[in-house]
Amino acid sequence: MKFERQLARRNLSRRPVRTAALILLAAFLSFSVFAGSMIVLSLQNGLESYESRLGADIVVVPYEARSHGTLESILLQGIPGYFYMDETYLDKVRAISGVESASPQFYLASASAGCCSVAVQIIGFDPDTDFSIQPWIRESYSRDLGDGDVIVGSGITVPKNRTLRFYNQDCRVVASLDQTGTGLDTAVYANMNTIQALMAGSQTEGFDYFGGADPQRTISSIMVKVKDGCSIESVANDINIHVRHVEATQAKTMVSSIAGGLTNVSRIIGGLTAMIWALAIVILILAFVMISHERTREFAILRVMGASQRMLSGLLRWEAAFISLVGAVLGVAVGALVVFPFSSLIRGKLDLPYLMPGSGVVLGLLVGSVVLAVAAGSLTSAISAYRISRIDTGLILREGA
């Protein structure tokens, strides 16, 4: 075994161009598996995170906001937006049968948050009635959010003095939330008093977001939780029928529209990966068959020198294993260099929730991709190993003489 291994290593180092070409092919194989799987897993992870962060059964927004897809832009892409309705809609929604709780949210787009920033989305919530934001705020911050305090998404870099300035008012950053892979990562969360102070500040600064309405009596959306046993669909329909000028959408519907896009992207990536795999495996099989054909005389001489047929097959298998291992490690390393540092760019280009899986999954994927590429490489060499195990030594040497 040791002899076969050494001979295989020497064979490979004596043919650097051939070895490099085969390593490149194996690297391509493991790169496609690793990078493709990482992107698909991150998309699935992002969708799960988005689903859990919505936290409500039904989202009610002014009709114009729904028709222009503003809410999705805010939640998915983090594009700051705002839309308002009168707070009396809150009582109307609460009066619908089947509604267990309804909580208002306020959306305000900041003009700027100081140096090196673009506008951010400020989301206000009512701590007394909120059930959708506070549960995951508590994962990072256990105390009550005071007036003038804000919590920022993971994507916002907190200044050293932990203060962000919006509309000429300083807000103290008390915590940063975990990454969600959605537009919520670039949002800022505040309680009702803070957001109303900021709304008033925006008016003082000359920004007319409210179209003449009283900012103290306006809200942006209503998050609705449906009573156990009631149909979410029928409650949403009831709201749409009985409350005019608003649109109630099931959270499930919002998620499923994204899931559709995600399935398409996953299918394309999966298809490309499968194509690359099929192509690389066929090329590897052909390469090994051609190489073994070219080396028939070399194998015949080894047989004459006393090498068994099993030893020759072993030699080929070791060569394939070395090539696949080096190529797989190289491919996975290049994949990691693309997928990890450029994750923010990939997320931006895909326009879908994108959240990297945990380190355990990543490690499993790294090892899995290497193992898969080595197994594929070893399997492709099996055909040539079988071929050379059947060579007629005497005939080949006589033909060559």
Add this chain to the structure above:
Amino acid sequence: METKKRRAGGCDLLLLVLSVVELVGIRTVFRPCGPKEDGSWMNCHWAGQAVTGIAVCLVILSIAHLLTGNRGMKLGLDVGVMVLTVFSVLIPGRLIGLCMMPDMRCHQLMTPGVTVCSVLVLAAAVADAALIGRKGKRHEV
């Protein structure tokens, strides 16, 4: 560790090419965010300037690496390159802060681009140092 005339090896050329890619990249594809509306620069601009300086040093060290035949000097240059690449990875976002939002150019392109280039230069320098070490051992034998 004798001085010996020899042809430029694969590692010499690789180091030079990757250093030039980093230098050209930070001025073009991986350049930081542009100036603000008032014409002033954001933090990431200074991070970009610092990385440019490091990339220039990397190119100079790589040229020296290519021209010298002395193994000891090559090894020393490799160590210098390794230290510089570590700094070039640390500068954007760690030693010099970047912009506030993650969807800005400095986060999406500059940091990953500089990181990838620096890691590749580092890997080439480590590989070259390892080859020099192996050759040195063979000569001693």
